[in-house]
Amino acid sequence: MPGIGHLAKPDKASRIRPVRLEVMEMGKREKEITMKRDSLILGVAATVLVAGAAQSGSITAVSWGGAYTFSQVEAFHKPWTEATGHVVVSEDYNGGLAEVKAQVEAGNVTWDIVDVEKSDAIRGCDEGLFEPIDTSILPAGADGTPAMDDFMDGSITECAIGVIVWSTIFAYDHSKIQDGPTTIGDFFDLEKFPGKRGMRKNPKATLELALAADGVAPDQVYEVLSTPEGVDRAFAKLDTIKDQVIWWEAGAQPPQLLADGEVAMTTAYNGRFFNAIAGEGKPFTIVWDAQIFDTDLWAIPVGAPNRDLAIDFLVFSTLTEQLAAQASYISYGPVRKSSLPLVGTYYTNPDLEVLEHLPTTEENFATAIENDYVFWADNQDELNERFNAWLAS
């Protein structure tokens, strides 16, 4: 990397050189940004010293691809490279622990940091696939709130640190359906809204949505689902639309299915729809009723080749400013409460306030269901089997 090599040589002087460069440029910038920068630089300087990793290196960050990875590249990777001289190699995956497990068990780990769902973060930690992370390295929020209070409940786990709150919602094309659906019940109502439905080929979220559509209150969904009758009830509800469902697997599929007219409405991750609406101007309307929200976290595989750099990157990317910046690229909620006031407008459209499109915004959040990772850790073997058997029958 000849372009940045001179910025980060492994000697003492060069460790602070990027900081100085930033300071020299400060005068040219607007005040607001300068303030942001300032705290950012301090943060970086601190973590560089803490981590003791000043070699010009690269890490491999693995995420879900598409618009989501793009948001991370813009909000995390580029600023981090700018600040430290280290390079982030971005790789895509489709979730799950299979690759991590394969790498760790083969003793040939090539990933340094992975964006995982919460259930996988917990499970990977329990199975010794992820490094435990010392939460004391997380700096306080930009407003001074200590890290442990700043992060949302449950977004800091033993081996993983939260990044975003995302949710599974459904949407429809308002250019094709007038007076569109407003509740999850409408999603399951083929008479009122005929047409194909898109759903994720996974019992997770699907069963919850079915119960919510069947009239179960958001806070009782898992209680009901824990009983055999509840599972039967969920499948019975799914039976009513089974013939009309097109099952998707990759997050990029559902907006495409909806845009192609293959489905009348489909579930998806809210950020994917937001990008289709904000970025591509698609006439989609998101229905927030019974959104199922979950956290995505950074985790570091055991034996990651650039562990220290990865930790540095993790700390940097979960700073208040970075999390707020990410929201300008994709409408996932930052896990730090201190980030919310800093959330700006969409990066290509200064008139579009992202805040109201976040899952965590009050009006969107009223009937939200939090994904219960403990329930899924306990029951996924059985429910996967049952779901697969149900699909195949």
Next chain:
Amino acid sequence: MQKSYDGKSLVVKDLNLAIGRGEFLTLLGPSGSGKTTCLMMLAGFETATHGDIFLAGRPINNIPPHKRGIGMVFQNYALFPHMTVGENLSFPLEVRKLGKAEREEKVRTALDMVKMDGFEKRRPSQLSGGQQQRVALARALVFEPDLVLMDEPLGALDKQLREHMQFEIKHLHERLGITVVYVTHDQSEALTMSDRIAVFNDGVIQQLSNPDDLYERPENAFVAQFIGENNRLTGTVEQRNGKIVSIALDDGSKSKALAVNCGGQGSRTVLSIRPERVVLGWENESNTTLGEVLELTYLGDHIRYRMKVHGNPDFVLRLPNTSEHAKLTVGETAKISWNIDDCRALDI
């Protein structure tokens, strides 16, 4: 009849041929001479570009091959490898919807005929080349066709077996009285077996006659050269006197020959003399000369001398290896002569 494949050139230019019932007719010629194409037109696998084919008085141009009732023996026998010998023979009878008993009877008779009885259950791959040949023959005959076509059927056999099979086929033909059209490029095979031979070259029949006429009285230079060994002497016609012409040979000497296929005075001609018709000594009056022995080849029953005669260094003389004949040695000059009747003046 005419045949063209590409619309530009004719493979068969002018075929006009009548085959008698019970006749053994051979189409003889070098490869590419159009003889196989003729056979395929007879069988119906090729259509004639122009002209008509009649079988027993009825036109068969538009009759598909399987309705012509013509038996055929192929070069590589074309015995069906997935059927036993018995099934192979039974096949033409089955498609004619004969009863089982009748089929078995006919198959047995046919195998008997080619001395292959007891081989019904074998597969073609378990038979020798000669045996396969017999089975192929039996298969072509088993449904008693009026006409049997044979496309170089002995080509794949070794010499001894081939000669043996020639006689067997000949005998079968005589015994059954069938009509056979036989294609070969082997002149001795043609001479041995046929009633009549049609010599093909360049899509045209050069000569159609019985074997001895063909050999002894070739009508043109191609036939003389193609059938048997032949000595050629070139010259110019000096004078024509009825059936006899006087020729001035290219080396200046004079000779007399039988006028067969030559022009009038002043035209070029080729004299054709069979090697065995040349004799040692000057017993004939008209055609005597001297020859220098260049090479001799010992062939057992006779000896072949290559001599320089009238300037031609490839003049061959064939003498029986008998005790009364004097032996010549290389370098010796010998007196030789031939009969006017044995020297035929042909086209050049």
Next chain:
Amino acid sequence: MPDMAEPILAADGTPLKKKLGQALFRSRLSAFGLVVPLLAFVVVSFIVPIIALLWQGVYDKRFAVLMPNTSAALSDWSGVSEPTEEMYSALVADLVVARKEKTIGRVATRVNRELSGMRSLFTSTARKAAELEAPYKDALIAVQKTWGELETWQAMKIASRVYTPGYLLASLDFKLNADGSIVRQDENRRIHVKLFLRTLEISMVVTIACLLLGYPIAYLLASLPLRTSNLLLVLVLLPFWTSLLVRTTAWIAMLQSQGIMNDLFVAFGVTSDDDRFSLIYNKTGSLIAMTHILLPFMILPLFSVMKAIPPSYVRAAKSMGASDWTAFWRVYFPQSVAGIGAGVLLVFILAIGYYITPALVGGQDGQMISNIIDFHMRKSLNWNLAAAIGLVLLVIVLLLFWVYDRVVGIDNIKLG
């Protein structure tokens, strides 16, 4: 017959038989030497990993290794009597270690496969295990009353078996009980047998479709002049130049309800605009795409076998009075059977293990057993079950191969 007591000797006095043996041995040795590198490569990179993976289908030492005391205690337990205090104390000792070594997740995952809910029970209890005091039975039950239930212990007993038929049974929709008895899986969880059958069904239909479509093409190719047939053969091979994924996605564009085929159907009035055919994301989609992708594997062996059938056979048949159809059916077709055998086997074996195409276009009823194997490899991480299903699939394929050998005969197969 030569006298056995006096063997024939070679020129140097050694017995001829021995001499011959030596000569043959030397040539065999050098022949073997030539294949050693490939053999070693195949063994190391193919056979060993496959066996190692399939081995996991019947071998799972995780619980026994990570929970040694509990496993020892469980081996003496009948599976039906009340769990003893020794068993509880062994469990607590193991949980403490497992928590410290960070192996509790693997233990929990293992037991959870036998009984849902065990995962959180193990992980949450392990966090408190170090503080528990004797008597452990009461202490554990105080933490979670599930510990007092028989089925919790039965699940552990099943998990403690190192050599276990459990995964193989699961891949055939059976379940292993703690007392060693075998029962069928709950009806709404039976999936594998259904998928095996569907896999066979799809493979057979695809094979037959390939044969019906490929045979005339191969026949045409074999009977055309060489120049034309070579050109057409390139067209047959053309799909190989594009990636499998591209070809599959192309079918999505073709067959989806707003796709080209349906547009054409609507344009020609075959169907109405709001009643388009479901050609993809279902079994039809799998069948169409797989038939297309596997067609060359049928055409090529057929073509090379047909090319070797001399035209004189059909001519001979016709000269004997067989009509075109009879000549084809009785003479030509039987000789092309070797190519059919090769093509059918090739396509069927490839089809039976297909997974990307059904995953992309199969929807819910076009999924095959390989998709479940993939699911357990990548999603549920139950590699043991994946290995067991793979093992069953392998056995089925070998069994079919055996049947095929008996019916068609493997030596009747020709690739050209």
